[in-house]
Amino acid sequence: MKLIINGAEREVDGVQTIADVVAHFGLAGKPLVVEADGAVLTAEQWETADVHANMQIELVHFVGGG
């Protein structure tokens, strides 16, 4: 399935939910936040949030800053 993740097109196979996408990139259990098609999703929502072709997904995390 074609997804737009962090601004770049990616072919990601075998994913049905946001939780699958997170796991696909080896990020399960890590502190991150997901936005899908403009909506912020809390971690509890990942399992039930279905992905669809061309979905715009942002995977963000905290980095050092002042």
Next chain:
Amino acid sequence: MRDSLQIGGIELSSRFFIGTGLFPNPYVQQEAIKASGAQVLTFAIRRINLESTEDDSILQHVQNEYFVYLPNTSGARTADEAIRIARLARASGLSDWVKVEISANERTLLPDPIETLKATEILVKEGFTVLPYITDDPIMCKRLEEAGAAAVMPGAAPIGTGLGILNPYHLGLIVEDAKVPIIVDAGLGSVSDVAQAMELGVSGVLMNTPVAKAKDPVTMAKAMKLAIEAGRLSYLSGRIEKKKYASASSGYEAFKLN
């Protein structure tokens, strides 16, 4: 004497807000945070680099229930972008505090006051504890307070310059008029800048570069902590008036040996 600082319903044990960027490595960062005594930690939000599996999340190194997390909206150029970043930050479940930071000018990184006010108004309505970073303009600071900011954070000088307090007169006016804590954010360079800020009566300081980029960040963090405490005590104690001419400490009676 109890001299506490309250922001967003939280009593803070320290007047030092420390940034988590630019440290040479996570170990030095951790030790510097410890030496600073800071309770409030700032950090930024960025896209995860999916090409590198290496984990560079800042929270791996500092997560601890003692700290209050203050995510910033750095990278935002408009109120809408800042609001989006703030919502992402809150979804982490770590904090509903946000430092609104909106800069459209890459050379100065000075905040856009109009967008900052707009973002502050909206985020306050959404229930965030909002601490906007803003220019040292007394009228703007008042407008942000009226918009519901939990604390207002005027800059001493542009971010990362270490130029110190460029306009102490304005900072003094801001403090005099404020009903919320004033935290000096950005531009400080040394302990003398920090002590000066505290002597002007600000409630605290936010620093990153002057600690992280010092030759010895851990010792500098401790120096800054002491400067904050010294400046605060000096402010509370009331300094002497400045006079044009000398006045002897022991009176000016003639001193004759015979």
